[in-house]
Amino acid sequence: MSSGAAAASEGEPAASGRPVVPELPVVPELPVVPELPVVPELPVVSGLAVAPGLFVTLEGGDGAGKTTQAALLEEWATGQGRRVVRTREPGGTDVGVLIRDIVLHHRGDVSARAEALLYAADRAHHVATVVRPALHRGDVVIQDRYLDSSVAYQGAGRVLGPGEVRDLSLWATEGLLPDLTVLLDLDPAAARARRDADDKPFDRLEAEQDDFHARVRGEFLSLAAAEPERFLVLDATAPAEEIAAAVRTRVAALLDARTS
Numbered sequence: 001m002s003s004g005a006a007a008a009s010e011g012e013p014a015a016s017g018r019p020v021v022p023e024l025p026v027v028p029e030l031p032v033v034p035e036l037p038v039v040p041e042l043p044v045v046s047g048l049a050v051a052p053g054l055f056v057t058l059e060g061g062d063g064a065g066k067t068t069q070a071a072l073l074e075e076w077a078t079g080q081g082r083r084v085v086r087t088r089e090p091g092g093t094d095v096g097v098l099i100r101d102i103v104l105h106h107r108g109d110v111s112a113r114a115e116a117l118l119y120a121a122d123r124a125h126h127v128a129t130v131v132r133p134a135l136h137r138g139d140v141v142i143q144d145r146y147l148d149s150s151v152a153y154q155g156a157g158r159v160l161g162p163g164e165v166r167d168l169s170l171w172a173t174e175g176l177l178p179d180l181t182v183l184l185d186l187d188p189a190a191a192r193a194r195r196d197a198d199d200k201p202f203d204r205l206e207a208e209q210d211d212f213h214a215r216v217r218g219e220f221l222s223l224a225a226a227e228p229e230r231f232l233v234l235d236a237t238a239p240a241e242e243i244a245a246a247v248r249t250r251v252a253a254l255l256d257a258r259t260s
């Protein structure tokens with residue numbers, strides 16, 4: 001066999017005089033990656049750092065007048081030149097609104113642990129994305145219900161122990177406790193009369209019997225007795241303006257202490 005034929009197949013000039021180009025390997029086609037949409041970042045602020053704002057929560061049985069007092073306090077604090085964030089649990093975020101619907105309106109039983117976890121999940125997201133960022137900005141956060149509601153309703157009212165429910169919430173919030181908790185104390189019979197007069201459909205917890213609400217009230221009062229510095233207990237049957245004045249006095253003192 002002639003050696004000339006072998007040389008031509010390896011790029012040497014062929015008989016025609018043109019070099020033979022070796023065949024290129026086939027490159028597999030790259031998959032096209034679609035562009036990802038830009039998701040606006042939530043301002044997640046994690047615990048431990050000292051926050052300059054003021055965190056006020058309102059607690060009490062259903063129908064105790066928390067919403068009225070939150071509105072009066074907001075009006076006053078705004079008038080003092082403070083930036084205010086009014087919020088609530090459950091349902092202070094978009095995720096929380098979905099959770100609120102489950103815990104308040106789901107038909108049929110939700111197991112006690114599942115219910116406690118749902119409230120804690122709502123709280124974890126709310127604190128990380130709304131409450132802590134506001135406190136870090138120096139705002140006054142006025143919030144309808146917080147972890148004391150979980151202890152009172154899921155702890156005392158249900159089958160779980162108050163201590164474990166509280167620990168769950170403290171884990172969820174990286175230990176965030178309010179600077180002030182206003183407890184609007186109301187006898188369950190009076191609360192029921194107010195709710196009946198409201199003419200709104202009852203949610204799952206409102207529909208519970210009076211002895212459940214009596215246990216909830218008892219638990220709120222023992223929480224207040226255990227932390228007298230954090231709690232301000234007020235008689236919810238007093239005139240709204242009188243209650244508001246007592247709340248303002250405490251909040252003003254806390255704000256003064258921060259600025260002095």
Ligand code: TYD
Nearest residue numbers: 062089090119145146149150153154205206
């Ligand atoms: P709320 O928003 O105060 O209801 P309403 O606007 O009808 O007064 O609270 C809804 C219910 O959720 C109330 O019955 C208490 C209950 N709850 C718990 O059981 N655990 C919790 O941790 C919280 C925040 C609320």
